[in-house]
Amino acid sequence: MNITTVQTPTVIGSPAGAPLRADGGAHGRRSAEPSPAHPSGVTATARIRAAHNGRATTVPLLHSDGPFHLRRLRAREEQARVCVLGAMSAPLGGDRLALDITAETRARLEVTGAAATIALRGPTTAPATYDVRIRVDDDASLHWLPEPLISTRGSTLHQTFAVDLAPTSRLLLREEQLLGRSGEAPGHLTTRLTVRRGGRPLLDQHTAYGYPAPAWDGPAVLGPHRATGQLLLIDPTLDTPQEPHVIGDDPAEGHAVLTPLADPQALIATAVAPTPAQLRHLLDTALAYVYETPRPEAEGEQ
Amino acid sequence: MSRTALLFLADGRFPAGGHAHSGGMEAAVASGRVHDTASLEAFCRGRLHTAGLVAAGLAAATADGYDALALDEAADTRTPVPALRHISRRLGRQLMRAARATWPSTDLDHLARHRPQGAHQPVVLGVTARAAGLTPLDAAQAAAYESVGGPATAAVRLLSLDPFDATGVLARLADELDTVADTATDAAGRAMTEGLTALPAASAPLLDITSEQHAAWTVRLFAS
Numbered sequence: 151m152n153i154t155t156v157q158t159p160t161v162i163g164s165p166a167g168a169p170l171r172a173d174g175g176a177h178g179r180r181s182a183e184p185s186p187a188h189p190s191g192v193t194a195t196a197r198i199r200a201a202h203n204g205r206a207t208t209v210p211l212l213h214s215d216g217p218f219h220l221r222r223l224r225a226r227e228e229q230a231r232v233c234v235l236g237a238m239s240a241p242l243g244g245d246r247l248a249l250d251i252t253a254e255t256r257a258r259l260e261v262t263g264a265a266a267t268i269a270l271r272g273p274t275t276a277p278a279t280y281d282v283r284i285r286v287d288d289d290a291s292l293h294w295l296p297e298p299l300i301s302t303r304g305s306t307l308h309q310t311f312a313v314d315l316a317p318t319s320r321l322l323l324r325e326e327q328l329l330g331r332s333g334e335a336p337g338h339l340t341t342r343l344t345v346r347r348g349g350r351p352l353l354d355q356h357t358a359y360g361y362p363a364p365a366w367d368g369p370a371v372l373g374p375h376r377a378t379g380q381l382l383l384i385d386p387t388l389d390t391p392q393e394p395h396v397i398g399d400d401p402a403e404g405h406a407v408l409t410p411l412a413d414p415q416a417l418i419a420t421a422v423a424p425t426p427a428q429l430r431h432l433l434d435t436a437l438a439y440v441y442e443t444p445r446p447e448a449e450g451e452q
Numbered sequence: 453m454s455r456t457a458l459l460f461l462a463d464g465r466f467p468a469g470g471h472a473h474s475g476g477m478e479a480a481v482a483s484g485r486v487h488d489t490a491s492l493e494a495f496c497r498g499r500l501h502t503a504g505l506v507a508a509g510l511a512a513a514t515a516d517g518y519d520a521l522a523l524d525e526a527a528d529t530r531t532p533v534p535a536l537r538h539i540s541r542r543l544g545r546q547l548m549r550a551a552r553a554t555w556p557s558t559d560l561d562h563l564a565r566h567r568p569q570g571a572h573q574p575v576v577l578g579v580t581a582r583a584a585g586l587t588p589l590d591a592a593q594a595a596a597y598e599s600v601g602g603p604a605t606a607a608v609r610l611l612s613l614d615p616f617d618a619t620g621v622l623a624r625l626a627d628e629l630d631t632v633a634d635t636a637t638d639a640a641g642r643a644m645t646e647g648l649t650a651l652p653a654a655s656a657p658l659l660d661i662t663s664e665q666h667a668a669w670t671v672r673l674f675a676s
Binding site for chain 1: 476480483485486491494495496497498499500501502525526528529530531532533534535537628648649652653654655656657658659660661664665667668
Protein backbone atom coordinates (compact mmCIF):
# COMPACT_ATOMS: atom_id res chain seq x y z
CA MET A 151 0.00 0.00 0.00
CA ASN A 152 2.12 2.62 -1.33
CA ILE A 153 1.44 6.02 -2.15
CA THR A 154 -0.71 8.05 -4.37
CA THR A 155 1.26 11.12 -5.13
CA VAL A 156 -1.04 13.17 -7.26
CA GLN A 157 0.90 14.56 -10.14
CA THR A 158 -0.46 16.52 -12.98
CA PRO A 159 1.47 17.38 -16.11
CA THR A 160 1.48 21.06 -15.31
CA VAL A 161 3.08 20.35 -11.98
CA ILE A 162 5.88 18.06 -13.06
CA GLY A 163 8.98 20.01 -13.76
CA SER A 164 7.69 23.08 -12.02
CA PRO A 165 10.86 24.14 -10.27
CA ALA A 166 10.30 24.90 -6.65
CA GLY A 167 12.47 27.95 -6.79
CA ALA A 168 10.75 29.46 -9.81
CA PRO A 169 9.36 32.90 -9.17
CA LEU A 170 5.69 32.89 -8.35
CA ARG A 171 3.74 35.30 -10.42
CA ALA A 172 0.45 36.90 -9.63
CA ASP A 173 -0.59 37.04 -13.22
CA GLY A 174 -0.53 33.33 -13.67
CA GLY A 175 2.86 32.98 -15.26
CA ALA A 176 4.24 29.83 -16.73
CA HIS A 177 3.29 27.75 -13.72
CA GLY A 178 0.40 29.84 -12.56
CA ARG A 179 -3.20 29.03 -12.10
CA ARG A 180 -4.49 30.51 -15.30
CA SER A 181 -1.92 29.32 -17.76
CA ALA A 182 -4.32 26.94 -19.49
CA GLU A 183 -7.39 29.09 -19.72
CA PRO A 184 -8.17 32.72 -20.27
CA SER A 185 -8.65 34.41 -16.94
CA PRO A 186 -12.26 35.07 -15.99
CA ALA A 187 -13.17 38.63 -15.14
CA HIS A 188 -13.87 37.91 -11.47
CA PRO A 189 -12.30 34.62 -10.56
CA SER A 190 -13.65 33.24 -7.33
CA GLY A 191 -10.37 31.93 -6.04
CA VAL A 192 -9.07 28.44 -5.53
CA THR A 193 -10.42 26.04 -2.96
CA ALA A 194 -7.98 23.29 -2.10
CA THR A 195 -7.22 20.88 0.73
CA ALA A 196 -4.02 18.86 0.65
CA ARG A 197 -3.56 15.96 3.04
CA ILE A 198 -0.62 14.12 4.51
CA ARG A 199 -0.94 11.14 6.79
CA ALA A 200 2.02 9.24 8.19
CA ALA A 201 1.75 5.90 9.98
CA HIS A 202 4.13 3.41 11.56
CA ASN A 203 3.93 -0.12 10.18
CA GLY A 204 5.86 -1.77 13.00
CA ARG A 205 9.24 -1.24 11.36
CA ALA A 206 9.24 2.18 9.81
CA THR A 207 7.20 5.25 9.12
CA THR A 208 5.18 5.14 5.93
CA VAL A 209 3.12 7.86 4.30
CA PRO A 210 -0.08 6.11 3.21
CA LEU A 211 -1.81 9.34 2.27
CA LEU A 212 -0.21 12.07 0.22
CA HIS A 213 -2.93 14.04 -1.47
CA SER A 214 -1.85 17.08 -3.44
CA ASP A 215 -4.43 19.70 -4.25
CA GLY A 216 -4.50 23.14 -5.84
CA PRO A 217 -1.29 24.99 -5.07
CA PHE A 218 0.05 22.27 -2.79
CA HIS A 219 2.12 19.72 -4.61
CA LEU A 220 3.38 17.17 -2.10
CA ARG A 221 6.58 15.32 -2.79
CA ARG A 222 8.17 12.54 -0.81
CA LEU A 223 11.81 13.08 0.12
CA ARG A 224 14.28 10.39 1.11
CA ALA A 225 13.76 9.34 4.71
CA ARG A 226 16.28 10.54 7.25
CA GLU A 227 16.89 7.65 9.59
CA GLU A 228 13.48 6.88 11.12
CA GLN A 229 11.89 10.06 9.89
CA ALA A 230 9.72 10.11 6.78
CA ARG A 231 9.95 13.41 4.95
CA VAL A 232 7.54 15.28 2.75
CA CYS A 233 8.13 18.54 0.92
CA VAL A 234 5.37 20.94 -0.05
CA LEU A 235 6.03 22.51 -3.44
CA GLY A 236 4.12 25.50 -4.69
CA ALA A 237 2.37 24.34 -7.84
CA MET A 238 0.77 27.68 -8.54
CA SER A 239 0.83 31.18 -7.18
CA ALA A 240 -1.09 31.13 -3.91
CA PRO A 241 -2.62 32.36 -1.80
CA LEU A 242 -4.33 35.04 -3.83
CA GLY A 243 -7.38 37.01 -2.74
CA GLY A 244 -10.43 34.77 -2.37
CA ASP A 245 -8.48 31.51 -2.08
CA ARG A 246 -9.53 28.92 0.49
CA LEU A 247 -6.54 26.77 1.22
CA ALA A 248 -6.08 24.04 3.78
CA LEU A 249 -3.40 21.56 4.65
CA ASP A 250 -4.11 18.58 6.92
CA ILE A 251 -1.14 16.81 8.45
CA THR A 252 -1.54 13.74 10.63
CA ALA A 253 1.20 11.71 12.26
CA GLU A 254 -0.36 8.53 13.59
CA THR A 255 0.89 6.51 16.54
CA ARG A 256 4.70 6.11 16.56
CA ALA A 257 5.13 7.76 13.16
CA ARG A 258 7.96 10.21 12.66
CA LEU A 259 7.32 12.79 10.00
CA GLU A 260 8.98 15.94 8.81
CA VAL A 261 7.17 18.32 6.49
CA THR A 262 9.11 21.15 4.87
CA GLY A 263 8.46 23.65 2.12
CA ALA A 264 10.54 24.18 -0.99
CA ALA A 265 10.14 27.94 -1.19
CA ALA A 266 8.58 30.88 0.54
CA THR A 267 4.82 31.20 0.33
CA ILE A 268 3.84 34.57 -1.09
CA ALA A 269 0.47 36.08 -0.28
CA LEU A 270 -0.53 38.32 -3.18
CA ARG A 271 -3.52 40.50 -3.74
CA GLY A 272 -4.61 38.76 -6.93
CA PRO A 273 -7.61 39.94 -8.91
CA THR A 274 -9.72 40.76 -5.86
CA THR A 275 -9.28 42.40 -2.48
CA ALA A 276 -11.24 39.55 -0.88
CA PRO A 277 -9.33 37.89 1.95
CA ALA A 278 -7.64 34.56 1.38
CA THR A 279 -7.62 31.89 4.06
CA TYR A 280 -5.00 29.29 4.78
CA ASP A 281 -5.79 26.71 7.45
CA VAL A 282 -3.21 24.23 8.65
CA ARG A 283 -4.55 21.40 10.78
CA ILE A 284 -2.03 19.23 12.55
CA ARG A 285 -2.65 16.08 14.57
CA VAL A 286 0.10 14.13 16.28
CA ASP A 287 -0.90 10.88 17.95
CA ASP A 288 0.70 8.99 20.83
CA ASP A 289 4.48 8.49 20.63
CA ALA A 290 4.50 10.16 17.22
CA SER A 291 6.67 13.07 16.20
CA LEU A 292 6.09 15.83 13.69
CA HIS A 293 8.42 18.52 12.45
CA TRP A 294 6.56 21.22 10.54
CA LEU A 295 9.24 23.49 9.11
CA PRO A 296 7.92 25.47 6.17
CA GLU A 297 9.73 28.36 4.54
CA PRO A 298 8.56 31.89 5.41
CA LEU A 299 5.26 33.39 4.47
CA ILE A 300 5.57 36.76 2.74
CA SER A 301 2.71 39.22 2.95
CA THR A 302 2.82 41.58 -0.03
CA ARG A 303 1.15 44.91 -0.57
CA GLY A 304 -2.59 44.79 -1.11
CA SER A 305 -2.99 41.18 0.00
CA THR A 306 -5.19 40.04 2.87
CA LEU A 307 -4.57 36.62 4.35
CA HIS A 308 -6.08 34.99 7.41
CA GLN A 309 -4.10 31.96 8.57
CA THR A 310 -4.95 29.45 11.24
CA PHE A 311 -2.85 26.72 12.74
CA ALA A 312 -4.84 24.22 14.78
CA VAL A 313 -2.60 21.70 16.48
CA ASP A 314 -3.90 18.70 18.38
CA LEU A 315 -1.28 16.74 20.27
CA ALA A 316 -1.47 13.47 22.17
CA PRO A 317 0.23 13.72 25.57
CA THR A 318 3.19 11.53 24.52
CA SER A 319 3.67 13.11 21.11
CA ARG A 320 6.43 15.47 20.05
CA LEU A 321 6.17 18.57 17.90
CA LEU A 322 8.60 21.01 16.38
CA LEU A 323 6.86 23.82 14.57
CA ARG A 324 8.46 26.81 12.95
CA GLU A 325 6.56 29.76 11.63
CA GLU A 326 8.16 32.77 9.93
CA GLN A 327 6.46 35.82 8.52
CA LEU A 328 7.90 38.57 6.38
CA LEU A 329 5.89 41.75 6.19
CA GLY A 330 6.38 43.01 2.68
CA ARG A 331 9.10 42.17 0.21
CA SER A 332 12.20 44.31 0.45
CA GLY A 333 11.18 47.91 0.98
CA GLU A 334 7.50 47.15 0.34
CA ALA A 335 4.56 47.82 2.65
CA PRO A 336 2.91 44.55 3.69
CA GLY A 337 -0.64 43.46 3.14
CA HIS A 338 -2.84 42.47 6.04
CA LEU A 339 -1.88 39.22 7.69
CA THR A 340 -3.57 37.59 10.65
CA THR A 341 -2.55 34.31 12.24
CA ARG A 342 -4.36 32.33 14.89
CA LEU A 343 -2.36 29.56 16.50
CA THR A 344 -4.15 27.17 18.84
CA VAL A 345 -2.42 24.19 20.35
CA ARG A 346 -4.09 21.53 22.44
CA ARG A 347 -2.23 18.82 24.27
CA GLY A 348 -4.14 15.84 25.57
CA GLY A 349 -7.32 17.77 24.82
CA ARG A 350 -6.33 20.73 27.01
CA PRO A 351 -5.52 24.14 25.59
CA LEU A 352 -1.77 24.77 25.67
CA LEU A 353 -1.29 27.91 23.60
CA ASP A 354 -3.68 30.37 22.04
CA GLN A 355 -2.24 33.24 20.06
CA HIS A 356 -3.48 35.70 17.50
CA THR A 357 -1.32 38.15 15.59
CA ALA A 358 -2.46 40.85 13.20
CA TYR A 359 0.02 42.82 11.11
CA GLY A 360 -0.28 45.35 8.31
CA TYR A 361 -3.05 47.90 7.80
CA PRO A 362 -5.70 47.99 9.27
CA ALA A 363 -4.20 46.27 12.35
CA PRO A 364 -3.75 49.08 14.91
CA ALA A 365 -0.17 50.05 15.81
CA TRP A 366 1.24 46.78 14.46
CA ASP A 367 4.47 48.62 13.58
CA GLY A 368 4.50 50.53 16.88
CA PRO A 369 6.90 50.05 19.79
CA ALA A 370 4.71 47.51 21.61
CA VAL A 371 4.19 45.08 18.73
CA LEU A 372 6.90 44.86 16.02
CA GLY A 373 8.57 48.27 16.05
CA PRO A 374 10.76 48.63 12.96
CA HIS A 375 11.10 44.87 12.44
CA ARG A 376 9.54 43.28 9.38
CA ALA A 377 10.44 39.67 10.04
CA THR A 378 8.86 37.80 12.91
CA GLY A 379 8.55 34.19 13.81
CA GLN A 380 8.17 31.50 16.37
CA LEU A 381 9.52 28.12 17.12
CA LEU A 382 7.34 25.83 19.19
CA LEU A 383 8.73 22.68 20.70
CA ILE A 384 6.68 20.21 22.68
CA ASP A 385 8.60 17.24 23.93
CA PRO A 386 7.57 14.90 26.76
CA THR A 387 11.24 14.15 27.44
CA LEU A 388 11.88 17.76 28.44
CA ASP A 389 11.79 17.06 32.14
CA THR A 390 14.07 19.74 33.49
CA PRO A 391 12.41 23.13 33.56
CA GLN A 392 13.94 25.53 31.09
CA GLU A 393 14.83 28.98 32.35
CA PRO A 394 13.86 31.87 30.07
CA HIS A 395 16.70 32.66 27.70
CA VAL A 396 17.13 35.96 25.91
CA ILE A 397 18.84 35.79 22.50
CA GLY A 398 20.42 38.74 20.72
CA ASP A 399 21.95 41.69 22.55
CA ASP A 400 21.45 44.36 19.89
CA PRO A 401 17.74 45.01 19.30
CA ALA A 402 18.57 46.65 15.94
CA GLU A 403 19.82 43.24 14.74
CA GLY A 404 16.73 41.48 16.03
CA HIS A 405 16.11 39.65 19.27
CA ALA A 406 14.29 36.65 20.63
CA VAL A 407 13.29 34.97 23.82
CA LEU A 408 13.06 31.26 24.50
CA THR A 409 10.68 30.41 27.32
CA PRO A 410 8.63 27.56 28.71
CA LEU A 411 4.85 27.80 28.44
CA ALA A 412 2.78 27.15 31.57
CA ASP A 413 3.22 23.48 30.62
CA PRO A 414 6.98 23.05 31.17
CA GLN A 415 7.26 20.41 28.45
CA ALA A 416 6.41 23.07 25.92
CA LEU A 417 8.91 25.71 24.85
CA ILE A 418 8.38 28.66 22.60
CA ALA A 419 10.85 31.00 20.97
CA THR A 420 9.50 34.33 19.77
CA ALA A 421 11.69 36.45 17.53
CA VAL A 422 11.62 39.74 15.65
CA ALA A 423 14.31 40.84 13.24
CA PRO A 424 14.98 43.26 10.38
CA THR A 425 15.62 40.52 7.82
CA PRO A 426 14.60 36.90 7.19
CA ALA A 427 18.19 35.71 7.52
CA GLN A 428 18.55 37.32 10.94
CA LEU A 429 15.19 35.86 11.96
CA ARG A 430 16.22 32.35 10.94
CA HIS A 431 19.50 32.76 12.79
CA LEU A 432 17.67 33.69 16.00
CA LEU A 433 15.30 30.73 15.75
CA ASP A 434 18.15 28.33 14.92
CA THR A 435 20.05 29.67 17.92
CA ALA A 436 17.03 29.05 20.13
CA LEU A 437 16.68 25.46 18.93
CA ALA A 438 20.37 24.79 19.37
CA TYR A 439 20.15 26.16 22.91
CA VAL A 440 17.36 23.74 23.84
CA TYR A 441 19.48 20.80 22.81
CA GLU A 442 22.77 22.20 24.05
CA THR A 443 23.10 19.28 26.39
CA PRO A 444 23.79 16.18 24.26
CA ARG A 445 20.66 14.23 23.46
CA PRO A 446 20.87 11.24 21.16
CA GLU A 447 17.70 12.02 19.27
CA ALA A 448 18.45 15.70 18.93
CA GLU A 449 18.64 16.92 15.40
CA GLY A 450 19.28 20.29 13.88
CA GLU A 451 16.96 21.66 11.27
CA GLN A 452 19.41 22.36 8.50
CA MET B 453 -24.60 48.14 43.39
CA SER B 454 -23.24 51.43 42.19
CA ARG B 455 -21.62 52.94 39.13
CA THR B 456 -19.14 54.52 41.47
CA ALA B 457 -17.65 51.07 42.05
CA LEU B 458 -16.21 51.25 38.51
CA LEU B 459 -14.46 54.50 39.40
CA PHE B 460 -12.91 52.88 42.47
CA LEU B 461 -11.75 49.94 40.43
CA ALA B 462 -10.18 52.03 37.67
CA ASP B 463 -8.63 54.54 40.06
CA GLY B 464 -4.86 54.31 40.24
CA ARG B 465 -5.16 54.97 43.98
CA PHE B 466 -7.14 51.78 44.53
CA PRO B 467 -4.62 49.79 46.59
CA ALA B 468 -4.01 46.97 44.11
CA GLY B 469 -0.32 47.58 43.48
CA GLY B 470 -0.59 48.60 39.83
CA HIS B 471 1.51 51.75 40.33
CA ALA B 472 4.66 49.64 40.59
CA HIS B 473 4.26 48.35 37.02
CA SER B 474 4.89 50.10 33.73
CA GLY B 475 3.33 47.52 31.42
CA GLY B 476 6.51 47.20 29.38
CA MET B 477 7.10 50.95 29.22
CA GLU B 478 10.35 50.93 31.19
CA ALA B 479 11.93 48.49 28.74
CA ALA B 480 10.53 50.44 25.79
CA VAL B 481 11.98 53.72 27.08
CA ALA B 482 15.34 52.16 27.89
CA SER B 483 15.70 50.83 24.34
CA GLY B 484 14.60 54.14 22.85
CA ARG B 485 11.48 52.68 21.25
CA VAL B 486 9.38 55.17 23.23
CA HIS B 487 10.93 58.62 23.40
CA ASP B 488 8.17 61.18 22.87
CA THR B 489 4.42 61.70 22.85
CA ALA B 490 3.91 60.14 19.41
CA SER B 491 5.80 56.95 20.25
CA LEU B 492 4.01 56.81 23.61
CA GLU B 493 0.70 56.89 21.76
CA ALA B 494 1.78 54.16 19.34
CA PHE B 495 2.92 52.02 22.26
CA CYS B 496 -0.34 52.49 24.14
CA ARG B 497 -2.42 51.81 21.02
CA GLY B 498 -0.49 48.60 20.35
CA ARG B 499 -0.78 47.42 23.94
CA LEU B 500 -4.49 48.28 24.07
CA HIS B 501 -5.30 46.17 21.02
CA THR B 502 -3.19 43.20 22.15
CA ALA B 503 -2.64 42.71 25.89
CA GLY B 504 -5.49 45.10 26.69
CA LEU B 505 -7.98 43.29 24.47
CA VAL B 506 -7.01 39.90 25.91
CA ALA B 507 -7.32 41.18 29.50
CA ALA B 508 -10.67 42.81 28.71
CA GLY B 509 -12.01 39.56 27.24
CA LEU B 510 -10.94 37.54 30.27
CA ALA B 511 -12.32 40.14 32.69
CA ALA B 512 -15.66 40.35 30.86
CA ALA B 513 -16.08 36.58 30.72
CA THR B 514 -15.30 36.25 34.43
CA ALA B 515 -17.70 39.05 35.32
CA ASP B 516 -20.28 37.24 33.20
CA GLY B 517 -20.04 34.30 35.58
CA TYR B 518 -17.91 31.98 33.45
CA ASP B 519 -15.80 29.52 35.49
CA ALA B 520 -12.96 31.63 36.88
CA LEU B 521 -10.55 28.70 37.15
CA ALA B 522 -11.06 27.80 33.49
CA LEU B 523 -10.44 31.44 32.60
CA ASP B 524 -7.29 31.42 34.68
CA GLU B 525 -6.03 28.58 32.46
CA ALA B 526 -7.15 30.49 29.39
CA ALA B 527 -5.00 33.38 30.59
CA ASP B 528 -2.02 31.00 30.86
CA THR B 529 -2.48 29.81 27.28
CA ARG B 530 -2.56 33.45 26.14
CA THR B 531 0.60 34.39 28.02
CA PRO B 532 3.54 32.51 26.50
CA VAL B 533 6.30 34.14 28.56
CA PRO B 534 6.83 33.35 32.27
CA ALA B 535 7.72 36.94 33.22
CA LEU B 536 4.28 38.15 32.18
CA ARG B 537 2.50 35.17 33.76
CA HIS B 538 4.33 35.85 36.98
CA ILE B 539 3.49 39.56 36.97
CA SER B 540 -0.14 38.91 36.13
CA ARG B 541 -0.52 36.47 39.02
CA ARG B 542 1.28 38.80 41.41
CA LEU B 543 -1.03 41.68 40.44
CA GLY B 544 -3.96 39.30 40.75
CA ARG B 545 -2.94 38.41 44.29
CA GLN B 546 -2.65 42.07 45.26
CA LEU B 547 -5.98 42.96 43.70
CA MET B 548 -7.56 39.99 45.45
CA ARG B 549 -6.48 41.29 48.83
CA ALA B 550 -7.92 44.75 48.16
CA ALA B 551 -11.08 43.37 46.59
CA ARG B 552 -11.92 40.98 49.41
CA ALA B 553 -11.60 43.81 51.88
CA THR B 554 -13.72 46.14 49.74
CA TRP B 555 -16.42 43.86 48.29
CA PRO B 556 -16.44 40.60 50.30
CA SER B 557 -17.89 37.77 48.24
CA THR B 558 -17.92 33.99 48.11
CA ASP B 559 -16.73 34.10 44.47
CA LEU B 560 -13.60 35.96 45.52
CA ASP B 561 -13.08 33.54 48.43
CA HIS B 562 -13.48 30.59 46.08
CA LEU B 563 -10.91 31.89 43.61
CA ALA B 564 -8.47 32.85 46.38
CA ARG B 565 -8.75 29.38 47.90
CA HIS B 566 -8.03 27.62 44.59
CA ARG B 567 -5.26 29.99 43.51
CA PRO B 568 -3.38 30.82 46.72
CA GLN B 569 -0.38 32.05 44.70
CA GLY B 570 -2.62 34.43 42.82
CA ALA B 571 -4.93 34.08 39.85
CA HIS B 572 -4.30 36.10 36.70
CA GLN B 573 -5.11 39.75 37.28
CA PRO B 574 -7.88 40.12 34.64
CA VAL B 575 -9.66 37.10 36.12
CA VAL B 576 -9.52 38.57 39.62
CA LEU B 577 -10.68 41.87 38.12
CA GLY B 578 -13.70 40.14 36.58
CA VAL B 579 -14.68 38.41 39.81
CA THR B 580 -14.18 41.70 41.65
CA ALA B 581 -16.41 43.56 39.21
CA ARG B 582 -19.09 40.92 39.69
CA ALA B 583 -18.76 41.18 43.46
CA ALA B 584 -19.12 44.95 43.19
CA GLY B 585 -22.29 44.59 41.14
CA LEU B 586 -20.71 45.76 37.90
CA THR B 587 -21.40 44.42 34.42
CA PRO B 588 -19.09 42.46 32.09
CA LEU B 589 -18.73 45.61 29.97
CA ASP B 590 -17.62 47.53 33.07
CA ALA B 591 -14.99 44.89 33.78
CA ALA B 592 -13.77 45.02 30.18
CA GLN B 593 -13.65 48.80 30.30
CA ALA B 594 -11.58 48.77 33.49
CA ALA B 595 -9.16 46.19 32.05
CA ALA B 596 -8.77 48.11 28.79
CA TYR B 597 -8.18 51.37 30.63
CA GLU B 598 -5.62 49.75 32.90
CA SER B 599 -3.71 48.42 29.88
CA VAL B 600 -2.87 51.97 28.78
CA GLY B 601 -3.22 54.03 31.95
CA GLY B 602 -0.28 52.35 33.67
CA PRO B 603 2.17 52.70 30.77
CA ALA B 604 1.17 56.34 30.16
CA THR B 605 1.73 57.26 33.80
CA ALA B 606 5.03 55.41 33.82
CA ALA B 607 6.15 57.26 30.69
CA VAL B 608 5.62 60.57 32.47
CA ARG B 609 8.04 59.48 35.16
CA LEU B 610 10.54 57.74 32.89
CA LEU B 611 10.75 60.40 30.19
CA SER B 612 9.79 63.46 32.25
CA LEU B 613 6.98 63.91 29.76
CA ASP B 614 4.44 66.63 30.33
CA PRO B 615 1.57 64.94 32.22
CA PHE B 616 -0.91 66.92 30.12
CA ASP B 617 0.54 65.35 26.97
CA ALA B 618 0.26 61.87 28.44
CA THR B 619 -3.34 62.51 29.41
CA GLY B 620 -3.96 63.80 25.91
CA VAL B 621 -2.69 60.49 24.54
CA LEU B 622 -5.19 58.60 26.70
CA ALA B 623 -7.99 60.94 25.68
CA ARG B 624 -7.24 60.35 21.99
CA LEU B 625 -7.44 56.60 22.62
CA ALA B 626 -10.80 56.85 24.38
CA ASP B 627 -12.92 55.79 21.40
CA GLU B 628 -10.66 52.84 20.66
CA LEU B 629 -10.78 51.90 24.32
CA ASP B 630 -14.57 51.77 24.11
CA THR B 631 -14.35 49.65 20.96
CA VAL B 632 -11.94 47.23 22.61
CA ALA B 633 -14.24 46.92 25.65
CA ASP B 634 -17.23 46.28 23.37
CA THR B 635 -15.34 43.71 21.30
CA ALA B 636 -14.14 41.94 24.43
CA THR B 637 -17.61 41.86 25.97
CA ASP B 638 -19.06 40.54 22.75
CA ALA B 639 -16.44 37.78 22.65
CA ALA B 640 -17.14 36.94 26.28
CA GLY B 641 -20.80 36.48 25.39
CA ARG B 642 -19.85 34.12 22.56
CA ALA B 643 -17.50 32.16 24.84
CA MET B 644 -20.57 30.93 26.70
CA THR B 645 -21.65 28.95 23.65
CA GLU B 646 -18.48 28.62 21.57
CA GLY B 647 -15.96 27.95 24.32
CA LEU B 648 -12.88 29.83 25.41
CA THR B 649 -11.31 30.00 21.97
CA ALA B 650 -13.88 32.73 21.25
CA LEU B 651 -11.99 35.00 23.64
CA PRO B 652 -9.39 37.33 22.15
CA ALA B 653 -5.80 36.03 22.09
CA ALA B 654 -4.01 38.98 20.51
CA SER B 655 -0.28 38.91 21.01
CA ALA B 656 2.53 41.46 20.74
CA PRO B 657 5.99 39.96 20.13
CA LEU B 658 7.95 42.93 21.47
CA LEU B 659 5.98 43.00 24.74
CA ASP B 660 6.77 39.30 25.18
CA ILE B 661 10.45 39.56 24.29
CA THR B 662 11.22 42.73 26.23
CA SER B 663 9.36 41.59 29.36
CA GLU B 664 11.89 38.79 29.77
CA GLN B 665 14.78 41.17 29.07
CA HIS B 666 13.39 43.56 31.68
CA ALA B 667 12.90 40.81 34.24
CA ALA B 668 16.63 40.06 34.02
CA TRP B 669 17.68 43.62 34.84
CA THR B 670 19.31 43.95 38.24
CA VAL B 671 18.21 47.56 38.77
CA ARG B 672 14.87 48.87 37.61
CA LEU B 673 12.32 51.46 38.60
CA PHE B 674 9.27 49.35 37.85
CA ALA B 675 8.54 45.70 38.62
CA SER B 676 7.46 45.16 35.03
